[in-house]
Amino acid sequence: MTAPIRCREDETFVLNLGPQHPATHGVLRVKLTMDGEYVVKAEPVLGYIHRMHEKMAEDRTFAQFMPNTARMDYLHALAYNHGYVLTVERAAGIEVPERAEYIRVITVELNRLTSHLLWWAAFLLDLGGFSPLLYAFDDREQILDLLERVTGSRLTYCYFRFGGVYNDIDDDFITGTRNFIKRLRSRLPRLYHDLVTKNIILIKRLKDIGFVSKEQCRKYGATGPLLRGSGVQFDIRKNEPYSVYPEFDFDIPVYDEGDCMARYMVRMDEIEQSMRIIEQALDKLPDGPVRAKVPKILKPAAGDYYAAVEAARGSFGCRLVCNGDKSPYRLKLRSPTFSNLSLFGEVAEGMLLADALAFMGSLDLVIPEIDR
Amino acid sequence: MNQLPTNHAFPTHNAIGELIRHLFPGGAVYINGFLTIASLLLLVSILPVFLIWLERKVAAHFQARLGPMRVGYHGLLQSTADGLKLIFKEVLKPEGADTFVFFLAPTLPATATFLVMTILPFDRHLQVADPAGGVVYALGVSSLSILGILLAGWASNNKYSLLGAMRSGAQMISFEISLALIMLLIVMLTGTASLREIVLSQNGTILDWWIFKLPFLGLIAFVMYMISSTAELNRAPFDISEAESELTGGFATEYSGISFAMFFFAEFVNMFVSAGLATTFFLGGFLAPQIGIGAIDAAFNFIPGFIWFFLKTFLVIFLYMWFRWTFPRVRVDQLMYLEWKMLLPANLVLLMSSGFFLAMGWIL
Numbered sequence: 001m002t003a004p005i006r007c008r009e010d011e012t013f014v015l016n017l018g019p020q021h022p023a024t025h026g027v028l029r030v031k032l033t034m035d036g037e038y039v040v041k042a043e044p045v046l047g048y049i050h051r052m053h054e055k056m057a058e059d060r061t062f063a064q065f066m067p068n069t070a071r072m073d074y075l076h077a078l079a080y081n082h083g084y085v086l087t088v089e090r091a092a093g094i095e096v097p098e099r100a101e102y103i104r105v106i107t108v109e110l111n112r113l114t115s116h117l118l119w120w121a122a123f124l125l126d127l128g129g130f131s132p133l134l135y136a137f138d139d140r141e142q143i144l145d146l147l148e149r150v151t152g153s154r155l156t157y158c159y160f161r162f163g164g165v166y167n168d169i170d171d172d173f174i175t176g177t178r179n180f181i182k183r184l185r186s187r188l189p190r191l192y193h194d195l196v197t198k199n200i201i202l203i204k205r206l207k208d209i210g211f212v213s214k215e216q217c218r219k220y221g222a223t224g225p226l227l228r229g230s231g232v233q234f235d236i237r238k239n240e241p242y243s244v245y246p247e248f249d250f251d252i253p254v255y256d257e258g259d260c261m262a263r264y265m266v267r268m269d270e271i272e273q274s275m276r277i278i279e280q281a282l283d284k285l286p287d288g289p290v291r292a293k294v295p296k297i298l299k300p301a302a303g304d305y306y307a308a309v310e311a312a313r314g315s316f317g318c319r320l321v322c323n324g325d326k327s328p329y330r331l332k333l334r335s336p337t338f339s340n341l342s343l344f345g346e347v348a349e350g351m352l353l354a355d356a357l358a359f360m361g362s363l364d365l366v367i368p369e370i371d372r
Numbered sequence: 373m374n375q376l377p378t379n380h381a382f383p384t385h386n387a388i389g390e391l392i393r394h395l396f397p398g399g400a401v402y403i404n405g406f407l408t409i410a411s412l413l414l415l416v417s418i419l420p421v422f423l424i425w426l427e428r429k430v431a432a433h434f435q436a437r438l439g440p441m442r443v444g445y446h447g448l449l450q451s452t453a454d455g456l457k458l459i460f461k462e463v464l465k466p467e468g469a470d471t472f473v474f475f476l477a478p479t480l481p482a483t484a485t486f487l488v489m490t491i492l493p494f495d496r497h498l499q500v501a502d503p504a505g506g507v508v509y510a511l512g513v514s515s516l517s518i519l520g521i522l523l524a525g526w527a528s529n530n531k532y533s534l535l536g537a538m539r540s541g542a543q544m545i546s547f548e549i550s551l552a553l554i555m556l557l558i559v560m561l562t563g564t565a566s567l568r569e570i571v572l573s574q575n576g577t578i579l580d581w582w583i584f585k586l587p588f589l590g591l592i593a594f595v596m597y598m599i600s601s602t603a604e605l606n607r608a609p610f611d612i613s614e615a616e617s618e619l620t621g622g623f624a625t626e627y628s629g630i631s632f633a634m635f636f637f638a639e640f641v642n643m644f645v646s647a648g649l650a651t652t653f654f655l656g657g658f659l660a661p662q663i664g665i666g667a668i669d670a671a672f673n674f675i676p677g678f679i680w681f682f683l684k685t686f687l688v689i690f691l692y693m694w695f696r697w698t699f700p701r702v703r704v705d706q707l708m709y710l711e712w713k714m715l716l717p718a719n720l721v722l723l724m725s726s727g728f729f730l731a732m733g734w735i736l
Contacts, residue, residue, distance in 0.1 A: 015531050124700060126610065127700040129699060129700035130608075130697060199700065201699050253573075353618055354707065355703065357618050
């Protein structure tokens with residue numbers, strides 16, 4: 001973008017982007033003040049899908065809130081399962097069998113793959129490329145089939161239980177996962193990188209567009225690929241390890257450019273890293289029970305508990321205040337894209353409409369997670 | 373081969389035309405005229421239906437799926453069903469829209485494409501009219517579709533429509549220049565602006581087609597024609613005027629029912645016209661490809677010219693579809709950069725060097 005921006009107060013107009021718009025992936029509304037094709041001011045308006053999940057938690061038992069977690073970030077539901085389960089386990093002092101921890105890591109990483117694949121597909125759709133959508137969905141479908149076998153659902157999983165997981169994995173799942181990783185490894189360079197990443201139009205659309213600095217990330221509390229694309233090495237899996245992640249050898253991809261291309265590359269590299277984690281977890285998978293003995297109604301001791309996990313979009317934090325009752329006194333959820341979206345207004349200023357939407361796509365927004 | 377005078381006004385001297393002339397010597401002028409217009413109308417209404425089906429099938433196979441399969445054999449009747457549905461849908465007009473202009477706009481692109489169709493040489497003697505300035509006529513009349521899109525965007529009373537129409541206007545006017553320069557190149561090479569004459573100038577073997585003449589310059593000109601006409605057709609990767617993820621539906625956002633169908637159909641007929649012009653200019657039009665082997669050449673010559681014309685045109689259409697389902701969209705300023713800073717200078721250089729080649733007699 002080279003043209004200087006001349007905005008005259010009296011020559012701008014307001015463009016209402018959403019809540020029904022193909023590029024907002026849900027019911028996000030952005031109030032854009034435009035000067036021709038240039039964005040003068042961008043103001044995200046939230047609340048169209050607010051369902052009061054946090055309030056709901058207060059009059060349910062701990063177990064009854066489990067399905068709600070999957071309905072926030074429906075694309076990486078298992079990470080939300082994981083975050084909530086971790087917090088409650090911390091509160092109630094529940095020990096999780098090792099096999100269950102491994103299964104949790106395998107399924108969460110598989111789910112992360114589906115999330116990144118879907119982001120890739122939708123991002124390309126935002127940029128006007130339609131065919132990649134179908135290629136990514138083809139691969140995503142394989143994972144969904146695998147996860148359906150063990151969890152019983154395809155999108156809004158409720159698979160984790162306090163003290164383990166609902167269901168053990170079988171040999172079919174293990175061989176299926178290995179085959180899938182082999183398949184994705186062969187398809188990634190050909191269908192994803194040769195066809196799309198190296199495409200000159202894509203590079204021109206993403207390079208040096210939507211620059212986000214480290215300071216901006218810190219100011220708004222951005223996490224996930226957005227932060228790692230701006231040159232900050234921060235991943236809860238490494239920085240505040242939980243579950244059995246310390247036992248695996250994997251890298252945290254970091255790019256310093258801070259533009260859309262950097263965020264794109266971070267996610268593409270994370271696909272590879274997730275596959276590495278899954279392979280190692282399958283190799284090391286111990287035998288044993290998948291669920292500890294846990295009372296039906298949990299009554300954790302009064303106190304303040306917190307746990308965070310790395311979801312596909314950034315760190316998901318869960319703060320639980322208990323007063324010794326069978327339901328939480330207060331549950332506060334920290335969802336990553338709420339912070340990531342807050343950046344949008346500042347960064348989108350002065351961008352072309354097409355670039356602003358490419359930038360929005362690179363944030364990987366899931367609206368039900370922002371609104372909760 | 374060509375016994376008729378070249379400047380004949382109605383080159384429809386085919387079997388049916390002669391038969392009618394023989395049967396009704398007096399009214400033949402009117403009957404033949406009516407028949408040509410009627411058959412052209414028929415073609416214009418069937419083509420988009422087929423092309424939409426083809427587009428969906430091509431897209432589907434690019435994306436490792438089947439596409440429409442239920443209505444008719446391999447979904448052949450799917451777009452007919454969709455078209456019928458659109459006709460029966462209620463036509464909505466947004467509040468505050470300019471009624472007259474709003475309903476006038478969709479008819480303009482359809483009219484423009486129909487008018488260009490009249491001069492396409494489908495076969496040696498299958499062409500409604502062959503004006504001496506056919507190239508100029510094609511350029512002039514096809515600009516009508518820009519007008520339709522601009523009016524649609526303006527009359528819709530919708531900001532997305534307006535943005536789409538403005539983008540489209542800028543885009544089509546810019547790329548028209550490139551397109552005109554490439555056509556000028558062909559006119560310069562052939563020394564005539566009549567489309568039929570341009571085709572006949574490529575008579576001979578396959579190497580006499582303009583795409584293979586002028587060492588490599590013909591091929592470059594063809595590639596540039598493909599780029600500029602893709603932009604002119606508002607097709608991906610240059611579909612910024614209806615960029616779905618940016619402007620929802622661009623200029624057609626507020627259109628529904630039959631008025632949307634008019635835009636949609638015109639878009640596809642336009643693609644056919646553009647591919648037909650590419651065939652006429654570069655691929656020898658209705659001439660059978662001759663490769664210099666007697667038996668094969670004779671067999672190819674046996675196939676009627678209009679089949680060759682349609683085959684070549686659909687080949688070019690396939691190229692358009694291939695572009696569309698492969699590339700992501702360019703940005704609006706990148707598109708303008710492509711035209712004004714890259715294509716236009718390249719076109720001028722091409723035109724000059726071709727002139728030089730022509731003067732030196734290096735046509736090959």
